[in-house]
Amino acid sequence: MRFLGFSEQEGPATPNALAPTSAAAKAVHLMYLEVATEAGDAARELANDAATRAGRAGATYADLGESSRITRQAARKRWPEAVGTHWALYLLIGKNHPHSMSVQVFRSSAKAIVTGRTAVDDGALADDGAVGAVVVNAAREAVWACRFNDNAWAPEEITLPEDLQTVLAPGGPEHGD
Numbered sequence: 151m152r153f154l155g156f157s158e159q160e161g162p163a164t165p166n167a168l169a170p171t172s173a174a175a176k177a178v179h180l181m182y183l184e185v186a187t188e189a190g191d192a193a194r195e196l197a198n199d200a201a202t203r204a205g206r207a208g209a210t211y212a213d214l215g216e217s218s219r220i221t222r223q224a225a226r227k228r229w230p231e232a233v234g235t236h237w238a239l240y241l242l243i244g245k246n247h248p249h250s251m252s253v254q255v256f257r258s259s260a261k262a263i264v265t266g267r268t269a270v271d272d273g274a275l276a277d278d279g280a281v282g283a284v285v286v287n288a289a290r291e292a293v294w295a296c297r298f299n300d301n302a303w304a305p306e307e308i309t310l311p312e313d314l315q316t317v318l319a320p321g322g323p324e325h326g327d
Contacts, residue, residue, distance in 0.1 A: 198229065205232035206259075231288055237262040241269050242282035252280075259285060263294050270298050270305040284310070 168175040215225035266283030273280035
């Protein structure tokens with residue numbers, strides 16, 4: 151109660167001992183509300199991250215609902231991207247322009263990356279082999295990229311420019327080649 155200006159001897163023992171309509175009671179309860187809101191926000195962020203990671207590890211919406219004490223349908227509504235997470239591997243095929251593109255979908259990011267790296271490495275010897283690969287998650291974010299480096303004669307992981315980090319949905323008006 152010191153933060154309200156009371157000493158331990160003169161102030162009430164608990165906030166509930168304050169007069170319900172006093173300015174001190176209002177200040178204490180608003181402070182509690184602020185702390186509870188911040189704790190709730192942190193808990194929601196933690197739950198969202200845990201649900202996404204569980205979905206990537208193979209959890210179903212029924213599993214998520216049971217763990218969070220809600221129904222399967224409520225879990226699907228709360229975390230629509232958590233389950234069924236997939237990774238799309240886009241391969242740029244052909245050393246000469248125009249390049250073509252191949253797309254494969256995987257349930258594991260590790261498998262998509264290994265397949266992409268292998269395709270770029272193996273394709274380097276073929277005239278129409280893969281010269282680049284990008285793995286995109288279900289949120290359409292590029293999580294890995296690789297190109298064949300002619301100077302080192304090996305696949306090289308690369309960082310995409312920021313404007314290419316999010317892949318637009320195919321068929322959308324802003325989507326291009």
